[in-house]
Amino acid sequence: MCPAHCGPNAPRRPDLYPPHAPHNNPGRRAILTTKQGVTIADAVIGAEIKGLDISNELDSNAFSEIEDLFNERSVLCLRGQKVTEQEYIAFAKRFGSVEEIFMSDFAHKSYPEIFLVSNIKENGQDIGHADAGAVWHTDMSYTDRPPRATLLYAVEVPVRDGIILGDTTFASTAAAYDALPDETKNKIEGLTVVHDVFGRRAKTGTHTQQDDTRKKQPKVRHPFVRTHPFTGRKCLYVSPGECIGIEGMDDDEAVTLINEVAETIPQECFQHIHKWQTGDILIWDNCAVQHLASFDYKWPQERRLMWRMTVGGTASA
Numbered sequence: 001m002c003p004a005h006c007g008p009n010a011p012r013r014p015d016l017y018p019p020h021a022p023h024n025n026p027g028r029r030a031i032l033t034t035k036q037g038v039t040i041a042d043a044v045i046g047a048e049i050k051g052l053d054i055s056n057e058l059d060s061n062a063f064s065e066i067e068d069l070f071n072e073r074s075v076l077c078l079r080g081q082k083v084t085e086q087e088y089i090a091f092a093k094r095f096g097s098v099e100e101i102f103m104s105d106f107a108h109k110s111y112p113e114i115f116l117v118s119n120i121k122e123n124g125q126d127i128g129h130a131d132a133g134a135v136w137h138t139d140m141s142y143t144d145r146p147p148r149a150t151l152l153y154a155v156e157v158p159v160r161d162g163i164i165l166g167d168t169t170f171a172s173t174a175a176a177y178d179a180l181p182d183e184t185k186n187k188i189e190g191l192t193v194v195h196d197v198f199g200r201r202a203k204t205g206t207h208t209q210q211d212d213t214r215k216k217q218p219k220v221r222h223p224f225v226r227t228h229p230f231t232g233r234k235c236l237y238v239s240p241g242e243c244i245g246i247e248g249m250d251d252d253e254a255v256t257l258i259n260e261v262a263e264t265i266p267q268e269c270f271q272h273i274h275k276w277q278t279g280d281i282l283i284w285d286n287c288a289v290q291h292l293a294s295f296d297y298k299w300p301q302e303r304r305l306m307w308r309m310t311v312g313g314t315a316s317a
Contacts, residue, residue, distance in 0.1 A: 040073065044175045045289060046272035047073040054078060054281070055087045063094050070095075070149075071230045074288040075170050075272055078281040083153065085111045088281075088307060092151050095283075097312040099147065101140075102217060103129060108307070117152070117306040119299045128305065132293035136171070136266050137239045138286045139310065142197040144220050147286050148229075148313035154280040156305040158297035165297040166304055168274045168282070169266075170289045173235040176265040177225060188261060191224040193238055194245040221247065222316040224261075228287050229314055235287050237316065238262045265290055286313065 037050040047069055058066070070076040083091070089111060092098050098113045106129045108114035118128030139150045158165040177185070197217040224246070226237040238258050246254035274282060284291060297304060 038069070041075075041272050043272040044270055045074040045170055045172045046077075046274070047075070048077045048079060050079045052078060054081060054091045055083050057090075058094075067095065070283055070285065074172065074174075074285040075274065076283045077274060078283075079277065079279065081153065081279045081281045083281075085114060085307075088151075088153055089113050089309070091281075092309045092311055095311045096148050099310045099312045101308075101310060113309055115308040115310070117304075117308050118156075119158075119297075119302075119304050120156075121300055130299070132166075132168075132295070132304075132306075133291060134293065134295065135239075135241045136262070136290050136292050137241050138173075138237070138290050140286070141222065141237065141239070141242050142195045142199075142217055142220055145315055146222070146313050147310045149283055149285055149311040151309045151311070152280075152282045153307040154276050154278050154282075155307060156303050157276045157278050158302035158304045160297070160302055164276055165294070165302060166276060167294045167296075168276070168291055169294070170272045170274065170284060170291045171266040172270045172272075172289055173237065173265055174228065174231075174233040174288050175270045176267070177234045177236045179270075180261075180264065184261065185225075188224045188257070191249075192221050192247040193224050193243050193258065194247065195220050195222060195242045196244045197242070199242040199244050219244075226287055226316050228285075229317070231288075233288070236261060236265055237287065239265075239290060266292065287316075 036052045037048075039048040039050075041047060049066070049069075052066075066076070085108065089098060092113075100107065100112050101115045103115070104112065106116045106126070108116060116128030117130075117132055118126070119130045120127050138146070140147050152168075196219050222237055224236070224238060226235050227233075228235055238261055240259050240262050243258045243262070244255075245251055246257065249257075274280075276282075
């Protein structure tokens with residue numbers, strides 16, 4: 001059950017950016033609303049576009065509308081896509097530089113920008129990274145410049161008795177911040193949090209610490225509250241998995257505060273659940289949302305294969 005501030009009077013995400021937002025352009029969407037079907041989720045985040053073929057190069061106006069919708073809604077699904085690796089990479093690059101993930105063992109053999117997320121085995125070996133996110137998190141917060149966005153292209157989705165499994169649930173870090181009591185906002189304002197690549201993985205037991213990984217991914221520091229670079233909204237940027245401390249604060253006190261605030265993010269009233277279909281390209285904003293994968297499918301019988309790409313971001317602020 002959501003707390004009282006998640007009731008009818010809960011803060012809702014605005015349909016358009018506030019006037020101060022850097023990329024505010026209320027006059028857009030003419031192309032999408034006349035040529036494609038746009039569905040806004042009945043939630044504080046989430047939108048879907050049907051009838052748009054990204055394998056055909058989009059002109060600048062069409063892409064600007066897509067980008068504006070993405071910035072506004074934080075999670076955007078493009079249904080019914082059928083793209084090659086080159087087309088997928090080209091589309092991702094419209095949002096910014098595409099970055100390779102340090103876990104190169106599961107990179108696409110011919111296109112290292114694409115990281116394979118899969119439970120499929122070939123010749124007894126995993127072809128992709130099977131951990132799709134077993135705890136609430138934001139992607140790669142343990143890097144100096146956390147990614148702006150993550151893209152997943154659904155090549156294969158797990159199905160049982162005609163029902164698609166493996167939903168992904170998102171929660172708005174901006175709506176969660178808005179709903180905090182002023183006392184809590186004042187308490188966390190200006191705090192700097194320590195993020196560690198091994199935090200969540202040590203907790204879930206999916207990885208062991210390796211010296212070469214530590215060299216590539218040393219501990220980093222980010223604000224407890226980030227200002228979104230495109231919308232200007234304040235977003236909570238903490239998760240229990242990767243956040244291990246707060247500068248200038250006792251460890252026990254820091255962990256308690258991190259946990260207490262992080263637990264306010266994945267409330268039902270701040271959530272959007274994505275139900276996958278083959279051909280989906282899902283894009284999410286790593287400042288504005290956290291996400292959690294569902295593992296309700298059987299391994300390896302119910303196959304899952306996603307092409308993941310990561311779009312670089314800016315220094316956190």
